[in-house]
Amino acid sequence: AIPYFSVIVVPSTSVGRRVAEEHKGEVVVVGLGPGADKWTTPEVVEELARATDIVGYSTYVNRVAERAGQRSIATKEAFTNAMALDMAKRGRRVAVVSSGDPGVFAMAAAVLEVADDPQWREVPVRIVPGMTAAQAVASRVGAPLGHDFGMVSLSDRLKPWDQVEKRIRALAGADMAFAVYNPASKERRWQVAALRDIVLEYQSPDTPVIVARAVGSDQESVAVTTLAEFDPEVVDMRTMVIVGASTTASYEGPNGVRVFTSRRYGE
Numbered sequence: 594a595i596p597y598f599s600v601i602v603v604p605s606t607s608v609g610r611r612v613a614e615e616h617k618g619e620v621v622v623v624g625l626g627p628g629a630d631k632w633t634t635p636e637v638v639e640e641l642a643r644a645t646d647i648v649g650y651s652t653y654v655n656r657v658a659e660r661a662g663q664r665s666i667a668t669k670e671a672f673t674n675a676m677a678l679d680m681a682k683r684g685r686r687v688a689v690v691s692s693g694d695p696g697v698f699a700m701a702a703a704v705l706e707v708a709d710d711p712q713w714r715e716v717p718v719r720i721v722p723g724m725t726a727a728q729a730v731a732s733r734v735g736a737p738l739g740h741d742f743g744m745v746s747l748s749d750r751l752k753p754w755d756q757v758e759k760r761i762r763a764l765a766g767a768d769m770a771f772a773v774y775n776p777a778s779k780e781r782r783w784q785v786a787a788l789r790d791i792v793l794e795y796q797s798p799d800t801p802v803i804v805a806r807a808v809g810s811d812q813e814s815v816a817v818t819t820l821a822e823f824d825p826e827v828v829d830m831r832t833m834v835i836v837g838a839s840t841t842a843s844y845e846g847p848n849g850v851r852v853f854t855s856r857r858y859g860e
Contacts, residue, residue, distance in 0.1 A: 618681035620716060621688050622704050624695040624723025625656055628809030632724045640721055644688035648677045649700070653690040673700070674707040681716045694723040698746050698774045727772035730805040730833045733815045734843075735851040737803055737835050742854070743771035747784045754784070761788055765795040770841055770854045773834040777825075785825035785834070792836055793820055801837040801852050804828065817843055817850040 621640050626632030641647065647657050651667035659665065668676060677687045691699040701720045708718050731738045743764045749757055764771045777785050792800070798821035805815040806829070818824075820836070828834065840855040 618684040622695045626724045627726040627729040649690040678713040736853040740854045746774040748775035765792045803835040
């Protein structure tokens with residue numbers, strides 16, 4: 594049996610059972626956006642309303658408004674995907690929730706990887722897109738991702754650091770602006786300084802760097818600095834860093850510093 598960890602809204606009512614009976618079970622993986630309710634798309638809101646069960650880590654489940662007849666189940670990471678697929682196999686319509694876009698360093702790939710097991714191969718799995726954290730952060734300062742860009746996670750929990758470093762070097766060496774997910778945690782601190790030092794091997798010290806924390810919340814803070822002045826100590830798990838390219842420029846506008854990466858190279 595797959596354990597259920599924290600059921601926030603406990604038993605389903607006849608409404609939830611009737612919905613499950615009328616429709617074949619399925620898993621829908623949705624992204625709630627980076628933090629603000631206004632960044633949750635209408636399509637995602639619709640899927641959440643149709644679900645019989647909301648499943649995911651408590652941080653994200655707690656962002657979903659409670660609805661009569663709907664169960665909200667906070668899970669631990671190792672059980673989220675198997676639990677959701679098992680429930681769908683039994684006729685439930687399950688929404689697996691995460692922040693941002695579910696296909697960008699979130700739950701979509703993890704759910705599909707588990708769904709590839711023969712026991713769940715017949716369970717329908719749909720992915721509903723959402724706004725990424727990179728989009729939200731970029732919009733706060735202008736268009737730093739306005740040309741070719743990349744995304745990389747600094748976390749070495751699921752991949753070795755040498756692989757992370759190889760990808761940082763590839764991005765910096767290709768002269769592409771890139772967004773950095775999962776830059777640091779309480780225990781994992783040194784990687785941010787390593788990131789800065791690696792990029793400095795390829796890019797000018799004047800290259801713009803955006804450091805944004807808790808974008809979309811009432812604790813939001815966004816700063817534009819340079820590679821040379823970038824302080825790794827200000828970065829935590831709620832922070833996203835965007836590193837510019839040689840064509841990334843900034844200027845002081847009437848509404849603060851504006852940053853953009855030109856779509857032109859030379860003439």
